[in-house]
Amino acid sequence: MSAPPFRFVATPRRVREDRRFVAGRGNYVADVNLPGMLHVALVPSQHAAARIVAIDASSALAIPGVRAVVTGAELAAAVDPLMNGLDTPRVRRLPLAVGQVRYNGEWVAAVAAESRALAEDAAERVDVAYEPLPFVLDPEQALRPESPAVHPDHGSNVLLDRTFVWGDVEQHFARSPRRLSFRVTWGRNSTVPVETFGVVAAWDPWNEILDVWASIQMPKYADQIARALRVPANAVRVHYDVDVGGSYGVKRGIKHTVLAGYLARRLARPVRLIEDRLENMRAGDAHGPDRIFDVAVAFDDDGVINSMKMRALDNVGAYAGRAPFQLGKPIGAIVGPYRIRSVEYRAISVTTNKAAQEAVRGFGQSPTNYAIETAIERVAAALNLDRIEVRRRNFIRKDEFPYLIPSGTRYDSGDYQTVVDKVLAHVGGPKLQQERDRLRQDGWLAGIGIAACLEPSGGNSAFEPLLNPKNTTTTWMESCRINVDALGHVTAAIHTTSSGQGHETLAATVIGEVLEIDPDRIRIVRPDSLASLPGNSPVGSRMAIMLGGAAFHAAEKLKRKLVAIAAQQFGCSDQAVDYAAGAVAERNGTRRLDWGELVTIAHRNFHLLPPGFEPGLEVTHVMQVPTGTALPTQDGRVQMYPCHSFEFHLVLVAIDPELGKPGFRRYVIGHDCGTVINPAIVKGMTLGGIAHGIGAALLEEFVYDDQGQMISQSFMDYVLPSAHEVPEIEIVHHCTPSPFTVFGQKGSGESGYLGAPAAVASAINDAVAPLGLAFTKLPIRMSELSDAVAAARASGKDRTRTGAA
Amino acid sequence: MKADLNVNAKAVSVEVEPRTTLLDCLRDQLGLTGTHAGCEHGICGACTVLLDGEPVRSCLMFAVQADGYAITTIEAVAPAPGELSIVQDAFCETHGLQCGYCTPGMILTAEALLRRIPDPTRADIVNAISANICRCTGYGQIVEAVALAAKRLAGSNVPRALPPGDGA
Numbered sequence: 011m012s013a014p015p016f017r018f019v020a021t022p023r024r025v026r027e028d029r030r031f032v033a034g035r036g037n038y039v040a041d042v043n044l045p046g047m048l049h050v051a052l053v054p055s056q057h058a059a060a061r062i063v064a065i066d067a068s069s070a071l072a073i074p075g076v077r078a079v080v081t082g083a084e085l086a087a088a089v090d091p092l093m094n095g096l097d098t099p100r101v102r103r104l105p106l107a108v109g110q111v112r113y114n115g116e117w118v119a120a121v122a123a124e125s126r127a128l129a130e131d132a133a134e135r136v137d138v139a140y141e142p143l144p145f146v147l148d149p150e151q152a153l154r155p156e157s158p159a160v161h162p163d164h165g166s167n168v169l170l171d172r173t174f175v176w177g178d179v180e181q182h183f184a185r186s187p188r189r190l191s192f193r194v195t196w197g198r199n200s201t202v203p204v205e206t207f208g209v210v211a212a213w214d215p216w217n218e219i220l221d222v223w224a225s226i227q228m229p230k231y232a233d234q235i236a237r238a239l240r241v242p243a244n245a246v247r248v249h250y251d252v253d254v255g256g257s258y259g260v261k262r263g264i265k266h267t268v269l270a271g272y273l274a275r276r277l278a279r280p281v282r283l284i285e286d287r288l289e290n291m292r293a294g295d296a297h298g299p300d301r302i303f304d305v306a307v308a309f310d311d312d313g314v315i316n317s318m319k320m321r322a323l324d325n326v327g328a329y330a331g332r333a334p335f336q337l338g339k340p341i342g343a344i345v346g347p348y349r350i351r352s353v354e355y356r357a358i359s360v361t362t363n364k365a366a367q368e369a370v371r372g373f374g375q376s377p378t379n380y381a382i383e384t385a386i387e388r389v390a391a392a393l394n395l396d397r398i399e400v401r402r403r404n405f406i407r408k409d410e411f412p413y414l415i416p417s418g419t420r421y422d423s424g425d426y427q428t429v430v431d432k433v434l435a436h437v438g439g440p441k442l443q444q445e446r447d448r449l450r451q452d453g454w455l456a457g458i459g460i461a462a463c464l465e466p467s468g469g470n471s472a473f474e475p476l477l478n479p480k481n482t483t484t485t486w487m488e489s490c491r492i493n494v495d496a497l498g499h500v501t502a503a504i505h506t507t508s509s510g511q512g513h514e515t516l517a518a519t520v521i522g523e524v525l526e527i528d529p530d531r532i533r534i535v536r537p538d539s540l541a542s543l544p545g546n547s548p549v550g551s552r553m554a555i556m557l558g559g560a561a562f563h564a565a566e567k568l569k570r571k572l573v574a575i576a577a578q579q580f581g582c583s584d585q586a587v588d589y590a591a592g593a594v595a596e597r598n599g600t601r602r603l604d605w606g607e608l609v610t611i612a613h614r615n616f617h618l619l620p621p622g623f624e625p626g627l628e629v630t631h632v633m634q635v636p637t638g639t640a641l642p643t644q645d646g647r648v649q650m651y652p653c654h655s656f657e658f659h660l661v662l663v664a665i666d667p668e669l670g671k672p673g674f675r676r677y678v679i680g681h682d683c684g685t686v687i688n689p690a691i692v693k694g695m696t697l698g699g700i701a702h703g704i705g706a707a708l709l710e711e712f713v714y715d716d717q718g719q720m721i722s723q724s725f726m727d728y729v730l731p732s733a734h735e736v737p738e739i740e741i742v743h744h745c746t747p748s749p750f751t752v753f754g755q756k757g758s759g760e761s762g763y764l765g766a767p768a769a770v771a772s773a774i775n776d777a778v779a780p781l782g783l784a785f786t787k788l789p790i791r792m793s794e795l796s797d798a799v800a801a802a803r804a805s806g807k808d809r810t811r812t813g814a815a
Numbered sequence: 816m817k818a819d820l821n822v823n824a825k826a827v828s829v830e831v832e833p834r835t836t837l838l839d840c841l842r843d844q845l846g847l848t849g850t851h852a853g854c855e856h857g858i859c860g861a862c863t864v865l866l867d868g869e870p871v872r873s874c875l876m877f878a879v880q881a882d883g884y885a886i887t888t889i890e891a892v893a894p895a896p897g898e899l900s901i902v903q904d905a906f907c908e909t910h911g912l913q914c915g916y917c918t919p920g921m922i923l924t925a926e927a928l929l930r931r932i933p934d935p936t937r938a939d940i941v942n943a944i945s946a947n948i949c950r951c952t953g954y955g956q957i958v959e960a961v962a963l964a965a966k967r968l969a970g971s972n973v974p975r976a977l978p979p980g981d982g983a
Contacts, residue, residue, distance in 0.1 A: 024907055024910070025907070025910050026906065027915070028906065028907040028910060028912055029907060030913070031912055031913065031914075031918045032899060032903040032904075032906045032907060032918055032922060033889065033890075033892070033893050033899070033903065034848070034849020034888070034890055034892075034918075034919040035849065036915045036916070038848075038916065039844070039852070040848070040851070041848040043973075066834070117975075127832070127834070127835075137836065175934070200944070201950070203914070203952065204853040204859050204861050204914075204916050204917050204948055204949070204950050205851065205861075205914070205916045205952055207851065252914060253914070254914060255851070255915070256913075256914040256916055256950050256951055257913050257914075286855060287853075287854045287856065288854055305838030311818070390913035390958075452976030455904070509914050510912075510913030510914030510915065510951050511913070512913070685865075690909070690910035690956070691910065691913075693910070693955075693956065694910050694913055694951065694952050694953075694956055695913075697952060697953035697954075697955040697956065698913065698949075698951045698952045698953040699951070699953070700953055701950075701952075701953030701954065702950070702953075713880070724854070724856055725854045725856065725859060725948070726856070726858060726859070730859075730948050730950065731953075732945040732946075732948060732954075733940075733941045733942075733944045733945040733954040733957075733958070734941060734942075734945045734954075736953050736954050738937075738955065738958075739953065739955055750884025762953070
């Protein structure tokens with residue numbers, strides 16, 4: 011389709027934030043250095059589960075420069091438990107363990123000292139006496155009534171067990187000629203930003219205000235701090251001008267902040283708590299989904315899938331938080347890009363003695379996509395059909411949008427067939443397969459990986475009322491304020507921290523587009539939380555849609571003000587003038603007022619303003635998510651996110667059969683996220699998402715041994731992809747605008763990651779299929795690959811050596 | 816104990832504990848916060864600085880060990896306040912970053928590479944930056960930035976600065 015007539019949107023423009031970062035002049039939380047600041051180190055639990063018998067801090071407190079050692083018992087008396095997403099009041103969570111530890115590494119006590127080094131020295135001298143308790147790590151074991159309950163007061167390990175049935179699943183299963191079922195497992199990984207979580211808190215007793223600087227990405231952060239610390243919400247001031255060194259979902263450090271805030275008040279000194287890497291990995295409470303899927307599909311002989319049953323069992327670890335909602339969000343795209351007519355979905359969330367889970371990029375969607383895509387692959391294999399052809403036969407067609415899926419979400423738009431066509435044309439049709447076959451003849455285990463999936467975007471919180479009937483939230487807004495000063499310069503305020511998404515560039519581009527003025531001349535500021543309009547932070551792939559939308563509507567309001575001011579001077583109606591590039595002119599006349607003149611009237615000539623106008627030139631807009639404003643129905647149908655980006659991955663992998671080391675020979679992604687506001691930003695997010703997905707598929711996992719000790723605690727054991735592991739990626743663009751957004755934009759913050767794990771798994775499984783092998787658990791490690799290949803070859807099942815493929 | 820350091824072509828004398836890392840000394844005592852702590856065990860490269868022009872992990876050495884070397888941090892890369900080096904500008908041009916946390920280390924690694932190999936191949940670039948973890952970008956636009964910087968440096972009439980302490 012032809013490009014819409016934009017001036018700045020969708021054009022290659024620099025990202026304004028980059029200048030300060032390339033100079034090393036970002037303002038990260040570790041750069042906040044307040045006079046008299048104390049530093050915190052944590053005392054970790056050595057056990058997976060144990061009763062805390064006694065804590066002796068005397069030798070720690072004897073070290074000069076150590077100011078306090080605080081325990082869970084002290085903290086529990088002073089602060090309220092942290093918020094749970096589900097209605098599970100007896101799953102109590104506090105920043106420090108109270109009476110009992112529930113996972114290896116859990117914080118038992120905190121030391122505040124004049125330096126971090128001193129605090130660490132003292133933490134080692136805090137003597138904790140434990141009485142070990144039985145523990146459980148495996149989610150299926152955790153389900154059994156005889157298993158030790160992680161929270162005995164809750165009565166069991168089950169936080170959520172709900173079955174949804176959308177459509178006539180049993181009939182579709184009964185009438186379909188074919189059925190198959192399988193299990194796949196998603197290993198516990200996370201986004202693991204290079205910057206750990208950190209917070210600085212300072213209490214001003216004379217003004218009774220808590221100032222907070224944090225590397226945070228969390229909706230309603232200030233509210234949650236205030237509630238837990240039992241202070242008014244207007245006594246918590248979060249500084250949003252802190253640059254966040256990566257988050258991708260997980261930087262929710264509420265327990266860190268409540269602890270630091272408590273210490274800052276008690277000690278009347280600023281307090282800094284910055285995780286070291288070990289604390290981050292082990293007890294930052296930032297692990298991602300850890301999930302077993304049991305899937306059954308009913309389908310026709312031609313590969314059309316009629317119905318799906320999915321059971322998702324998620325191991326959230328020791329505490330609840332928002333993590334169980336990660337089973338809820340995928341309900342908004344539970345059929346992926348496919349026309350599956352009915353679905354049964356059983357979502358089970360259990361506690362175990364692992365670290366607590368947090369929101370991770372995609373909020374549960376990437377694991378779900380991996381399960382759905384595995385179903386497609388299995389159907390193709392069962393029917394001996396081409397894997398892309400099976401996807402095509404099941405795709406929702408372009409002319410069916412907006413398309414209502416069984417679970418109640420209406421997909422906005424899409425053209426999946428065309429994206430696939432474009433990708434296949436890009437790789438030269440059958441050439442990729444020919445290359446795979448050539449590699450196989452050369453002795454490689456070569457495979458083609460395929461994944462088609464959706465990125466729901468524009469995040470609301472429709473999963474909250476869906477999974478917690480006591481929660482009636484349907485509001486999920488974002489805001490923007492624009493002020494034109496008396497000299498005519500434009501300043502816009504955004505009300506969130508950012509972790510690399512380029513929100514300053516986004517807002518400036520959108521406002522410049524609407525006002526037809528140079529975005530580079532627009533100043534973007536971030537007021538603190540007390541000076542901010544309401545917002546919900548950059549979660550759920552929402553900011554292009556929501557901050558972009560709020561900025562657009564604010565700029566439109568400003569434009570309408572300028573038009574009204576001019577029309578007043580001309581003595582005509584607002585409809586008889588035209589706005590262009592900052593000036594307003596009569597449509598059928600010669601009079602014209604330029605930007606400077608209009609600004610002067612607004613700021614200095616009250617006598618010329620239209621009646622009822624406020625002086626100055628300032629507008630605000632608070633925008634609600636475009637759809638998803640209703641509560642769920644009784645049978646559990648709800649409109650989840652408004653927009654649905656599409657991605658189609660096509661990957662060629664060659665595995666060294668001796669080493670088991672997979673290498674990418676080709677990685678192509680077809681991507682359709684509607685109108686792209688800044689191409690460089692979207693490209694970066696997509697490439698970064700794929701890199702993250704490659705990590706999830708091949709490398710990354712938080713592993714616990716059978717004693718409940720976490721054994722992947724450093725970057726030597728938890729391996730992040732380097733430039734060697736990430737191939738050169740080719741992006742094929744397509745644009746199907748969303749009808750629900752101001753420019754037709756959709757989300758892209760999770761792009762790449764939502765399909766890459768499925769695509770890589772698909773490629774590996776295609777490569778090892780001739781050996782009779784299939785991997786059903788991520789990550790597929792090199793060591794497992796080489797062992798499995800060696801065993802298969804030794805058993806004589808190998809068809810690769812006879813040239814069969 | 817006292818350490819006499821040469822940081823960004825200036826002589827500074829610092830009082831440090833023997834166990835103080837060069838990273839902590841640069842950040843906490845010299846206020847050079849462009850050098851970032853990522854893993855503090857030598858894997859991620861966010862703390863990269865140049866010692867006599869070679870990239871090193873400032874988290875893996877003690878401040879006192881840096882005595883006698885020319886230390887270059889990100890703060891010394893920009894030619895003037897508000898003015899970017901060719902490498903920094905190339906990172907802006909290709910958007911070879913997102914959150915900016917690994918970026919100072921990446922830029923110093925790239926500066927060192929381009930001094931050593933003025934016309935690097937893609938493999939050279941990948942090899943060099945593979946010492947630094949970036950979680951945002953998937954490296955694609957970083958590789959593009961370094962290649963662009965090489966091209967621009969080759970076509971520029973700016974004298975190629977030798978690493979401090981080298982040559983002269």
